[in-house]
Amino acid sequence: MTDQTALHYTEEHEWIAIDGDVATIGITDYAAEKLGDVVFVELPASGTTVTEGTVVGEIESTKSVGELFAPVSGEVVEANQAVVDAPELVNSDPFGEGWLIKVNASSLPKFLTHDEYRALVGE
Amino acid sequence: MTNEPGTAPERLSPLDAVHREAGASFTDFAGWQMPVRYSSDLAEHHAVRTAAGIFDLSHMGEIVLIGPEAAAALDFALAGKLSAIEIGQAKYSLLLAEDGGIIDDLVVYRTGDDRYMVVANASNVGIVADELRARAAGFDTIVSDESDDVALIAVQGPDARAVLLETPGFGVDGPGAAPTHNGADDFDVQLEAIKYYRAFPATFEGEPVLVARTGYTGEDGFELYVAPERATRLWRALVETGGPRLTPCGLASRDTLRLEAGMPLYGHELSRDILPVQASLGRVVALAKPGDFVGRAAIEQGPAADAPVLVGLAADGRRAPRAGYEVFDGDGESATRVGVVTSGALSPTLGHPIAMASVSPAAAEAGTELFVDVRGTRIAASIVALPFYKRNA
Numbered sequence: 001m002t003d004q005t006a007l008h009y010t011e012e013h014e015w016i017a018i019d020g021d022v023a024t025i026g027i028t029d030y031a032a033e034k035l036g037d038v039v040f041v042e043l044p045a046s047g048t049t050v051t052e053g054t055v056v057g058e059i060e061s062t063k064s065v066g067e068l069f070a071p072v073s074g075e076v077v078e079a080n081q082a083v084v085d086a087p088e089l090v091n092s093d094p095f096g097e098g099w100l101i102k103v104n105a106s107s108l109p110k111f112l113t114h115d116e117y118r119a120l121v122g123e
Numbered sequence: 124m125t126n127e128p129g130t131a132p133e134r135l136s137p138l139d140a141v142h143r144e145a146g147a148s149f150t151d152f153a154g155w156q157m158p159v160r161y162s163s164d165l166a167e168h169h170a171v172r173t174a175a176g177i178f179d180l181s182h183m184g185e186i187v188l189i190g191p192e193a194a195a196a197l198d199f200a201l202a203g204k205l206s207a208i209e210i211g212q213a214k215y216s217l218l219l220a221e222d223g224g225i226i227d228d229l230v231v232y233r234t235g236d237d238r239y240m241v242v243a244n245a246s247n248v249g250i251v252a253d254e255l256r257a258r259a260a261g262f263d264t265i266v267s268d269e270s271d272d273v274a275l276i277a278v279q280g281p282d283a284r285a286v287l288l289e290t291p292g293f294g295v296d297g298p299g300a301a302p303t304h305n306g307a308d309d310f311d312v313q314l315e316a317i318k319y320y321r322a323f324p325a326t327f328e329g330e331p332v333l334v335a336r337t338g339y340t341g342e343d344g345f346e347l348y349v350a351p352e353r354a355t356r357l358w359r360a361l362v363e364t365g366g367p368r369l370t371p372c373g374l375a376s377r378d379t380l381r382l383e384a385g386m387p388l389y390g391h392e393l394s395r396d397i398l399p400v401q402a403s404l405g406r407v408v409a410l411a412k413p414g415d416f417v418g419r420a421a422i423e424q425g426p427a428a429d430a431p432v433l434v435g436l437a438a439d440g441r442r443a444p445r446a447g448y449e450v451f452d453g454d455g456e457s458a459t460r461v462g463v464v465t466s467g468a469l470s471p472t473l474g475h476p477i478a479m480a481s482v483s484p485a486a487a488e489a490g491t492e493l494f495v496d497v498r499g500t501r502i503a504a505s506i507v508a509l510p511f512y513k514r515n516a
Contacts, residue, residue: 033148036375037165039469040441058498060442062164062468063375065498091163 002095009117012069015095016111023072023108026099027059027090030121035061038090043068043079043101050076052109057100059090072105136181137274137351141358145371152374153245155182160373168379168471170370171340172514175280177361178372180346181354184248185273186241186255190264193237199416200258201231202399204409208233213320213337217399217407218243218251219418223426224395225402227251228387230337232322237264240333240348242275244389258417274354278361278369279344279380281514286365287314287334287345292357294326319343327357339377341384341512379468382477385435385510391446391465392433392479398426401481402433403509431462432487435511436478436495438504443469444478444495451494452486454501461486464495470511477511478504 008016013031017024032038040060050056050070057068079101083089089098112120133156136142142149142158150159158179160167170176188196194206203216210233218226227247232240243251252268259266278286287293293310313323314334322335333348349357362369378388387393392402398421399408408422436444444450444467451458462482470477478495486493489508494501 036148036160037163039165040443060469062168062379062471063159065445 004095005114007095007114008111009114009120010069010071010111011120012071013121014069014071016071018108021104021106022077023074023103023105024099025071025101025103026094027066027068028117028121029094030123031066032091032094032098035059035066035090036063037061038087041083041087041090041100043084044076046076046078048076050074050103059087068100070103071111072103072108074103074105076101077104078102134182136179137354138179138181138276138358141355142179142371147371147373150374152182155245157182158371158373160375161371164373164375164379165471167370167372167376171280171342171372171376171380172472173281174368174370175278175282175286175344175365176340176370176372176376177358177365178277178279178377179358180275180277181273181351182245183275184243184245184251184268184270185275185348186243186248186252187267187269188239188241188255188259188264189235189237189267190262191237192262193239193264194233196255196259196262196264196266197231197239197241198412198414199262200255201229202408202416202418202422203231204412205231205233205239207412210235211321211323213322213335215320215407217404218254219399219408219416219422220395221417221421223398223418223421223424225389225393225397225399226254226395228389228393228404232333232335234322234324234333246390272350274349274351276347276349276354276358276361277338277340277344278347279338279340279372280342282365282368283342283344284314286361286369290360290364292328292360293332294329295323296326296329327353327360332357339384339386340380341386341510342380342514378466379471382466382468382479383470383472383510383512385479385512387433387479388466392481397481398422398430401426401430429484431481432484433465434480434482434487435507435509436464436467436480436493436504437507437511438476438478438495438502440476440502441469442497442500442502443467443476444480444497444502444504448498449496450480450482450486450504451496451501454494454503458494458501461493467495472512476502476504479509482506
């Protein structure tokens with residue numbers, strides 16, 4: 001069980017777990033709930049260099065398409081193949097098995113805290 | 124990355140408290156705050172295909188015409204020949220503009236010799252009521268918008284009838300019903316006997332409910348028109364009786380269900396800018412009926428030879444063409460734009476992307492391979508016959 005209070009968040013409804021230089025990125029339960037059933041996930045390949053604030057992937061539900069913004073700049077070291085094969089993981093376990101990408105981030109921007117993010121989404 | 128709920132004042136269904144209790148997520152739909160899903164729209168979709176689902180459609184509009192010339196007024200006002208339907212029968216129809224464009228698509232119920240109920244889309248209730256009043260002005264009939272006094276609950280799916288039969292509280296006490304010793308039994312008899320696109324007046328806990336065998340999911344099912352004050356008790360009785368066989372369903376699953384069934388949605392497949400024949404609804408226009416009706420001249424003239432037509436598209440993979448995406452005749456630079464997607468989704472039942480699109484008639488032949496621009500990527504899609512899904516009879 002992921003400790004959500006220890007995660008960082010963005011206004012784009014992403015969560016970031018920092019472990020050394022590696023940032024693991026996913027979308028929040030709030031975002032997953034708003035999207036509805038996720039049926040398609042497109043992620044950048046390992047080795048891709050991503051730039052903070054740009055669109056690097058897509059999360060598509062039965063009803064809508066959400067864009068994945070890179071919350072950090074760096075090189076993608078792993079994309080979650082399990083979530084590409086079973087997109088419903090984004091709904092069933094957004095903070096766990098539904099993680100999306102790991103990025104080797106050289107520096108980190110300022111993120112929202114858990115409390116700030118919960119305030120943003122009105123919870 | 125997601126839309127925030129609007130802040131505009133929204134109308135609430137009489138079942139709003141029930142939906143909140145059930146943990147529904149809501150969406151703004153034509154000024155109403157309605158359930159978009161309760162838990163999973165895929166699960167809700169599959170429930171309707173395999174068991175049954177219950178939908179709140181109280182946002183739909185009900186406009187009633189009463190008077191000796193109600194039938195004649197509707198024959199003039201609408202595309203169909205409504206005078207030809209029997210009491211208890213329903214008919215899909217269209218409200219056309221003078222230029223033949225579609226103002227709304229409707230289901231019309233004949234509820235008496237001199238009485239009809241016209242069911243309009245939520246987004247169009249006001250204009251439909253206004254148009255019917257104006258068009259009925261020369262006829263001996265009264266047009267009243269009773270939308271605020273009617274809630275609508277749909278029960279759809281192969282188990283829909285069984286759930287209704289088992290739900291306590293139903294009876295029949297309507298005009299035309301034989302005197303009975305046991306109302307419940309006669310409700311059962313009528314429910315067993317009712318044909319598709321028919322309705323009969325019944326009661327629930329002594330209050331009137333119109334039970335119609337109609338729907339918008341591609342499954343067998345029923346729509347129950349009831350006073351808003353009774354809607355909550357009726358919903359709860361159905362859900363309690365149905366148990367695991369009856370899943371509360373939101374508008375998200377309603378949309379994928381109707382899309383699979385090839386049914387048009389106003390504002391997507393239908394609009395003021397197209398004639399019925401362009402949406403394969405030529406059969407709905409009763410050109411043979413005597414007398415004039417609004418739009419007749421334009422319909423008789425027909426659309427331009429190159430006017431776009433509605434087609435079905437099927438693709439491989441999992442990326443869905445969505446409303447507004449452009450359709451091309453190739454995937455290269457020199458490809459020509461031939462149309463636009465009107466509705467699309469990854470079909471939950473079929474497991475591949477499906478869409479309806481408005482395309483040039485030159486590119487509309489079944490089997491034609493077209494390409495949909497899905498956010499910068501051209502996805503191959505073939506024209507297929509509608510509907511995408513048809514239930515086993």
